[in-house]
Structure formats: C-alpha cells, structure tokens
Amino acid sequence: MKAIALDSYGSPDALRVADLAEPKVAPGEVLVRVRAAGVNPVDWKLAAGGLDPVMETRFPLIPGWDVAGVVEANGLDACEFTPGDEVYGYIRKDWAQNGGYAEQVSASVRMLAKKPAALDWNQTAGVPLAGLTALQSLRRVGVGAGDTVLIHAAAGGVGSFGVQIAVAAGARVIGTASERNHAFLRDLGAEPVTYGDGLVDRVRALAPDGVDAVLDFVGGGVAEVSVPLLKRAPQGARSARLASIADGDVLGLGGHHVWVRPDAEGLTELAGLADAGKLTVHVDHALPLESAAEAWRLSQEGRTRGKIVLTV
Template structure:
C-alpha cells in the first residue's frame, strides 16, 4: 500500500512516499480503506520525538491518528462493523507506527463509530481527535445549560468544535480569536473577543461578573490570564472549572489537564450532533496524501481556521 512515512524522528522535510505491506488485523480490529486523514499538531510533534517519553514509536513511522474510510474486512471478534461500513475514528494506539497517512489502516472497534452521513470524507476526517478533545474537556468541567464559558483559540480545530458543542448544550460562549475570525465565530454561535493586551478587560465587558468555565486550547500563559475571570464555584471533582489541553501547570492551579482518549461512544455522540445539524466542520485545506509535508507546514503556522486534512 502507499503510505507517508519517516525512517527516523524528524520534520516535514523527512516525510517520504513509500510502499508498505497491508496492515495486520487483530481479532477485535477492522481493516479500513482510508478516504481521508486528519492533520493535527500531535502528528508532527510525535514525528519530531516530542512524545517519546509517553508514546513509544517504531520505524518506518506512518503518522496520523484521525481517519475516515470504508471497512474492508474485520477480525473474527469485530462484529460491530461489516465490510462496506463508512466509519471514522481517533486511532491512538499504544504503540505509534502504523498511522492513518496511508491507503489502509487497521483499527480496534473501540476507537470507531459510524461516519456522520451529513459530512464529507474530508470533514469527517477532521472530527475525531479535535472533536473528542472538545467534548471530553467540556464534560470534565461540567459545561451545560445556562453557563457562560470562555473558549481560547475558538476558531481553531479544537476550539471550533468546543464552541458548537457548548452551544448545543445550552451554554453562552465567549471565544477568543484574531479579528479575521470573528465573523466565523459568530456563525458558530460564539461572541468573539480579540487576543492580546486588554483581553481580560474585553471579556469583562461581555461578562461583568466573570465566566462560569474556561477552556484553554492555546497555552502560552493563558491560564494565568483566565483565572481572575473565573467564578470560583468548583465543578466535578471539587476542582476549578478551567481545563487546558496545552498547559500542564493548570493542574497545579486547581484545574484540569486533558489528554484526549479514544472513545467510540463519544464519536457516536458527535455523529448525532452532526447529523442533527448542530455540528459542522470547516476544512481550511484538503491536500492529497503526497503533500503531507506541506500540510504540516501549514499546520505549524498556527493560523488554521478549522481543520487541514489529507485525501487518499
């Protein structure tokens, strides 16, 4: 099969197009014919060796944890899906080597759900990691009807899902973004505010009494800016209602540090939201598989609205 791989830890310049054997399929796995693969910052961070302390890797290393595709066949204990089923998933395995930047990938049924019928292959491939990150972080701090939630990097891949899921749950959303993305945030149901000096004052103008919950999808000290804006009522587990996916020190400040988990049930919930018209996916760029290096360079710029995906 055709795949994008690295022979050692490296950068976008080290990605190569190669031919590799068809993946093996375990008893509880299915073999997927890949239609599209999502691109996430963790892909190039893993490839650079940045996650070596927590995620073991083998070579040649095929990057990619997000997939949308068609089931070709299953193992003898994978009755949840049949050949021809359209699926999508967040395929974070215990050992990183056989990822989704390929024509075929094997996946455990516990990482998959039926693809939303309302989404294209490219849109579906952009959902799993980012959508589950948003869903799990919102649930960690108990965001629901009547809450005012502040979402940082609200126009990005994770943030745009966070906005929509929170709105669907009945929350009021204030989202930080550059001015060029303000109209985009309004279209998702958020009230936009601009990054930079004076951010806290701008949020206070919209929410004089503060916000009920905060989601940090950007890092860079934003937790320190956000804590004074947070009403001090605690949430699940007795912790403050602030969660970050980018700043591990949030846990030392009484909040939640979130590392997204594969979750078939969560994907099924995202499918239901999408097919109910409550969740859409903005695909910033869709590039062919052999342009994975360019996709990484675009992703590293940190200016993406929505998602970048690879088509196979």
C-alpha cells in the same frame, strides 16, 4: 499499500511516500480503506520526538490518528461493523507506528463509529481527535445549559468544535480569536474577543459577573490569566472548572490537563450532532496524501481556521 512514512524522528522534509505491507488485523479490529486522514499538530510533534517521554514510537512510522473510510475486512470477534460500513475514528494505539496517512489502516472497533451522514469524507476526517478533545474537555469542567464558558483559540480545530458543542448544550460561549476570525466565530454561535493585553477587561465587559468555565486550547499562559474571570475564584483561588490541552501548569491552578482518549461513544455523539445540523466542520485545506509535508508546514504556521486533511 501506499503510505507516508518516516524512518527516524525529523521535520516535514523527512516524510516520504512509501510502499508498505498491508497492515495486520488483530482480534477486535477491522481493516479500513482510508478515504481521508485528518492532520493535527500532534502528528508533527510526534515526528519531531516531542512525545518520546510519554509514548513509544516505532519506525518506519506512518503518522496520523484521524481517519474516515470504509470497512474492508474484520478481524476475529469484531462483529460491530461489516465490510462496506462507512466509519471514522481516532485510532491512537498504545504505541505510534501504523497511523492513518495510508491507503489502509487497522483499528480497534473501540475507536470507531459510523460516519456522520451529513458530512463528506474530508469533513469527517477532521472530526475525531479535535472533536473528542473538545467534547472531553467540556465534560471535564461540566459545561451545560445556562453556563458561560470562555474558550481560548476558539476558531482553531479544537476550539471550533468546542464552541459548537457548548452552544448545542445550551451554554453561552465567549471565544478568543484574531480579528479575522470574529465573523467565523459569530457564525458558530460564539461572542468573539481578541487576544492580548486587556483580554480580562474585554471579557469582563461581556460577562461582568465572570464565567463559569474556561477551556484553554492554545497554551502560552492564558489559563493563568483567565483564573480571575472564573466565578467563585477570587484572587486566583483554585477552580476545577478550568482545563487546558496545551499547558501542564494548569494543574497547579487546580484545573485539568486533558489528553484526549479514543471513545467510540463520543464519536457517535459527535456524529449525532452533525446529523442534527448542530455541528459542522470547516476544512481550511484538503491536500492529496503525497502533500503531507506541505500540510504539516501549514499546520506549524498556526493560522489555520478549522481543519487540514489529506485525501487518499
């Protein structure tokens, strides 16, 4: 099968088009013919060795943890799906090697759900990691109806899902973004504010009594800056309604450091929101599989609105 691979840790330039063996399908897994694969910052961070302290990586490495495709075959005792089923998933295994930047991939049924009918293949491939990250972060801080939540990097891949999921839950969302993304955030249901100096005052102008929860999807110290905005958190008191996916120092503030987990039930929930018209996916770039290096360079620039995907 055709795949994108690396032979050692490296930059986007180290990616190569490879002809590799069809993946083995273990018990409890299915073989998926990939139609599109999502691109996430963790892909190129893993390839650069950034996850080496916490995760084993084996070479040749096929990157990619987000896929959308069609079931081709079942492994032993994998009765949840049948050949021909359209599925999608966040397919992170215990070590990194056989990812989704390929024509075929094997994946546990615990990591897959039926594809949302309302989304095309490219949109669907953009959902799993980012959508589950947003969903699990919102759950961790208990966002629900009537809450006011501040979401940092609200126009990005994770943030745009966080906005929509929170709005669907009945929450009010204030989202940080650059000026060029403010109209985009309003369309998603958020009230936009700009980054930078004066952020606390700008949020206070919208929410004089503070916010119920804060989600940091960008890092760079915004979690700490946001602590005074949390209700019942005077002078930096600790709050369990603070979460970050990008700043481990949030633990010292009494918050949560979220690392997304594969979750078939969560994917089913996200598909339901999409099919109900409450969640959509903005695909900023859809590139052919062979252009994976270009996709990584676009991701590294940090100016993507929504998602980048590879078509297979």
